[in-house]
Amino acid sequence: MSRWWLLVLLWAGLQAHAGVPADPFGSPMWEYNLERYLGADVQVRHDARIDLQVPAFAEDSAQVPLTLDLANFPHRPQRIIAWVDLNPVPHLFTYEPGVTPLRLIALNFRVQQATTVRAAVQDDEGIWHVASAHVDAAGGGCTAPSLTAANPDWERSFGTIRGRAFSRGDHLRYKTSVMHPMDSGMVDNIPAFFIEQVELRDGGEDELLLRLMLSESAAENPMFVFELPHPLAAPRLWMRDNHGNVFERRLEGETG
Amino acid sequence: MTYRSISTRFTLGTLAMAVSLGAQAVTDQDILNDHATVDDVVTYGMGLQGQRYSSLDQLNADNVQSLQPVWAFSFGSEKMRGQESQPMIKDGVMYVTASYSRAYAIDARTGEEIWQYDARLPDGIMPCCDVVNRGGALYDDLFIFGTLDAKLVALNKDTGKVVWVKQVADYQEGYSITAAPIIVNGKLITGVSGGEFGIVGKVEAYDPRTGDLLWTRPTVEGHMGYVYQDGEAVENGISGGEAGLTWPGDMWETGGAATWLGGTYDPDTDTLFFGTGNPAPWNSHLRPGDNLFSSSRLAIDPNDGSIKWHFQTTPNDGWDYDGVNELISFDYEQNGELVRAAATADRNGFFYVLDRTDGSFIRGFPFVDEITWAEGLDENGRPIYTEGGRPGDPAATEEDKGEPVLARPAFLGGKNWMPMAYNQTTGLFYVPSNEWSMDIWNEPVSYKRGAAYLGAGFTIKPANEEFIGVLRAIDPSTGEEVWRHENRAPLWGGVMTTAGNLVFTGTPEGYLKAFDARTGEELYRFNTGSGVVGTPITWEMDGEQYVSVASGWGGAVPLWGGEVAKVVKDFNQGGMLWTFKLPSENGAQ
Numbered sequence: 001m002s003r004w005w006l007l008v009l010l011w012a013g014l015q016a017h018a019g020v021p022a023d024p025f026g027s028p029m030w031e032y033n034l035e036r037y038l039g040a041d042v043q044v045r046h047d048a049r050i051d052l053q054v055p056a057f058a059e060d061s062a063q064v065p066l067t068l069d070l071a072n073f074p075h076r077p078q079r080i081i082a083w084v085d086l087n088p089v090p091h092l093f094t095y096e097p098g099v100t101p102l103r104l105i106a107l108n109f110r111v112q113q114a115t116t117v118r119a120a121v122q123d124d125e126g127i128w129h130v131a132s133a134h135v136d137a138a139g140g141g142c143t144a145p146s147l148t149a150a151n152p153d154w155e156r157s158f159g160t161i162r163g164r165a166f167s168r169g170d171h172l173r174y175k176t177s178v179m180h181p182m183d184s185g186m187v188d189n190i191p192a193f194f195i196e197q198v199e200l201r202d203g204g205e206d207e208l209l210l211r212l213m214l215s216e217s218a219a220e221n222p223m224f225v226f227e228l229p230h231p232l233a234a235p236r237l238w239m240r241d242n243h244g245n246v247f248e249r250r251l252e253g254e255t256g
Numbered sequence: 257m258t259y260r261s262i263s264t265r266f267t268l269g270t271l272a273m274a275v276s277l278g279a280q281a282v283t284d285q286d287i288l289n290d291h292a293t294v295d296d297v298v299t300y301g302m303g304l305q306g307q308r309y310s311s312l313d314q315l316n317a318d319n320v321q322s323l324q325p326v327w328a329f330s331f332g333s334e335k336m337r338g339q340e341s342q343p344m345i346k347d348g349v350m351y352v353t354a355s356y357s358r359a360y361a362i363d364a365r366t367g368e369e370i371w372q373y374d375a376r377l378p379d380g381i382m383p384c385c386d387v388v389n390r391g392g393a394l395y396d397d398l399f400i401f402g403t404l405d406a407k408l409v410a411l412n413k414d415t416g417k418v419v420w421v422k423q424v425a426d427y428q429e430g431y432s433i434t435a436a437p438i439i440v441n442g443k444l445i446t447g448v449s450g451g452e453f454g455i456v457g458k459v460e461a462y463d464p465r466t467g468d469l470l471w472t473r474p475t476v477e478g479h480m481g482y483v484y485q486d487g488e489a490v491e492n493g494i495s496g497g498e499a500g501l502t503w504p505g506d507m508w509e510t511g512g513a514a515t516w517l518g519g520t521y522d523p524d525t526d527t528l529f530f531g532t533g534n535p536a537p538w539n540s541h542l543r544p545g546d547n548l549f550s551s552s553r554l555a556i557d558p559n560d561g562s563i564k565w566h567f568q569t570t571p572n573d574g575w576d577y578d579g580v581n582e583l584i585s586f587d588y589e590q591n592g593e594l595v596r597a598a599a600t601a602d603r604n605g606f607f608y609v610l611d612r613t614d615g616s617f618i619r620g621f622p623f624v625d626e627i628t629w630a631e632g633l634d635e636n637g638r639p640i641y642t643e644g645g646r647p648g649d650p651a652a653t654e655e656d657k658g659e660p661v662l663a664r665p666a667f668l669g670g671k672n673w674m675p676m677a678y679n680q681t682t683g684l685f686y687v688p689s690n691e692w693s694m695d696i697w698n699e700p701v702s703y704k705r706g707a708a709y710l711g712a713g714f715t716i717k718p719a720n721e722e723f724i725g726v727l728r729a730i731d732p733s734t735g736e737e738v739w740r741h742e743n744r745a746p747l748w749g750g751v752m753t754t755a756g757n758l759v760f761t762g763t764p765e766g767y768l769k770a771f772d773a774r775t776g777e778e779l780y781r782f783n784t785g786s787g788v789v790g791t792p793i794t795w796e797m798d799g800e801q802y803v804s805v806a807s808g809w810g811g812a813v814p815l816w817g818g819e820v821a822k823v824v825k826d827f828n829q830g831g832m833l834w835t836f837k838l839p840s841e842n843g844a845q
Binding site: 152153154155181183185188189190191192193242243244245 | 410
């Protein structure tokens with residue numbers, strides 16, 4: 001018994017030395033993906049102040065809602081990286097800040113099988129604060145043909161952006177969706193075709209409010225929700241897919 | 257899957273880095289000199305004039321029997337259709353396109369893929385004649401090619417990432433792009449496909465770095481050309497001066513003349529040569545007149561898109577004898593005088609030699625065994641039509657169908673898209689040609705956006721039991737057929753020739769073949785596993801001469817070939833790129 005504890009302490013010590021705590025979910029991909037997306041020699045800690053919400057069970061494996069709420073997180077995020085541990089391409093998004101801090105981000109993702117989901121938020125000292133959640137699923141969300149693929153007329157609505165801003169106290173919530181097949185490249189004879197870059201810019205000064213880099217795990221016809229402090233003028237949403245198509249729209253609403 | 261596990265990504269990263277150490281930007285000078293440099297192929301045509309001639313002679317008629325494959329590369333997926341592409345080479349990297357608007361960069365030493373780009377095509381694309389692509393253009397750090405939904409896509413040549421994409425025309429009207437664009441003095445020049453859908457052909461120039469439109473030149477009389485200055489369209493003259501000179505009524509509005517095979521460029525006269533396709537519809541009784549500038553060669557000023565001159569091979573075309581085939585610039589001496597000439601082997605069965613400074617007709621002669629629709633050419637090169645050689649007017653009968661005629665060549669042409677080659681050493685053109693005829697009849701038709709606009713029915717028949725394809729060596733100064741090599745199936749692949757007294761081409765039976773350029777003797781054959789309808793190239797790397805060709809049966813023949821099907825029905829599809837060289841001194845690699 002004492003020997004067992006010694007081993008555990010020794011292991012924990014080694015982990016602490018590397019700056020990586022143990023995974024409460026015990027995912028086999030925990031350390032591998034940490035190093036892959038955050039790099040080696042980084043300081044990582046679990047942080048309950050980051051509220052990462054995913055459903056306990058994915059009703060639709062191709063459209064799983066994810067909300068990352070930073071209202072109780074005391075630092076200004078320097079970078080956020082989210083990934084889905086057991087997806088073929090785990091990376092979901094990387095967020096880079098603009099002139100104002102992000103309070104909330106939500107989008108839908110695909111899930112290939114029951115998996116842990118991670119959001120790593122870097123503070124201004126370079127420390128990564130990680131929130132984890134688990135989603136159970138029937139799976140197949142990354143390799144099932146998209147709804148778009150079943151619609152021969154998909155180009156008619158392709159690139160259509162809907163969006164609006166809603167006031168949330170001293171913040172503004174942007175809710176916007178774009179019609180895009182977001183093909184993962186894992187369905188036979190349908191090449192990867194997805195939005196890679198998303199930028200939100202202040203409509204007045206053209207200052208960057210936020211930038212997102214998306215990967216194949218993002219869901220079809222994506223809907224994004226961002227909460228930011230009120231900008232000066234209605235911001236402009238700009239997106240570019242991996243085939244060079246650019247989509248742009250001003251997000252009108254309750255600006256102030 | 258485009259994303260890979262971290263370990264493969266790392267390997268690819270190092271590979272890309274190793275490759276990019278020697279990777280240089282492609283300059284205008286590289287492109288203008290492409291015909292003279294043996295270590296790269298940075299143009300479609302192995303030189304802007306399109307001669308497809310290499311001065312390399314390490315590989316020659318004495319040793320070509322020892323040629324061996326060094327690697328083969330699969331284009332992958334289930335999209336195995338006609339592979340009509342010509343590869344390009346720069347700094348040890350091969351750039352090649354494949355069916356369904358795909359592009360690849362491959363390590364030319366090992367055959368390993370560096371990157372791949374698959375266009376996400378809409379289901380509604382309307383290619384008339386298979387989902388082919390014939391190649392791309394290299395410029396600066398970009399590889400640029402056209403897609404079946406009528407876009408130009410510029411990829412970073414080292415990473416394959418999209419730099420810009422530009423809609424050239426609306427695919428829902430029937431436009432597409434299958435030809436390789438070309439770069440001329442910093443401008444990207446492209447044509448469009450879609451002549452079977454009542455589109456209006458055009459030649460356009462774009463800024464290769466940004467995709468901004470610089471000028472546009474419609475190829476049907478009556479349509480305005482524009483030059484773009486600071487994003488503003490400035491009128492640059494109506495093609496042909498005004499509408500209605502050679503077209504009845506409003507037929508010019510949907511007049512066809514697609515520039516679907518791209519073009520060549522002659523630096524001596526600073527001129528683009530673009531061919532134009534059939535007038536629309538096929539039923540010529542609906543459009544009496546010459547129907548300019550259909551079935552013609554256009555000499556275009558690359559600076560603003562103005563038409564310098566035109567030469568129409570089939571006025572009032574009633575047989576779908578598109579005039580798109582490449583016009584190749586070449587010089588020769590006659591009576592001690594240098595003649596700046598250009599030659600083309602037309603779909604209609606005649607071979608034309610023109611003065612490329614002004615488009616005047618020097619000579620013309622049949623290059624196929626028999627022509628039914630014309631008795632010959634007059635002193636200006638205009639065809640002398642055979643009486644009764646044109647399919648009958650359905651309006652002249654009680655039926656829905658006009659009087660059919662048997663016409664030769666068939667509409668797939670005495671020669672189709674597959675480029676011929678000119679050998680500066682032998683002074684001969686090597687023409688991939690076919691012997692076939694067709695029953696053709698006309699029907700009433702009216703234009704409907706995005707629908708086939710033919711007004712004709714047809715069926716193609718082989719002219720002989722033993723052969724359809726004929727590779728011909730033709731002397732452009734006499735019209736003499738110096739030698740011929742017959743092939744059972746129709747020839748549908750491009751030709752390349754070298755100072756090593758060699759002519760290379762492929763056959764639908766699957767062979768890459770090499771011939772003695774002077775005698776036509778077959779010296780080499782290698783079975784690539786599927787029909788060769790691509791165009792071979794040759795270049796030098798690490799002191800050794802290489803040959804590459806794409807293999808993969810397809811193109812217009814299996815779709816439109818009619819009774820030719822009995823010859824080609826057993827040919828299987830494919831999608832491979834084969835690369836060959838002589839064994840190294842220490843044995844084959």
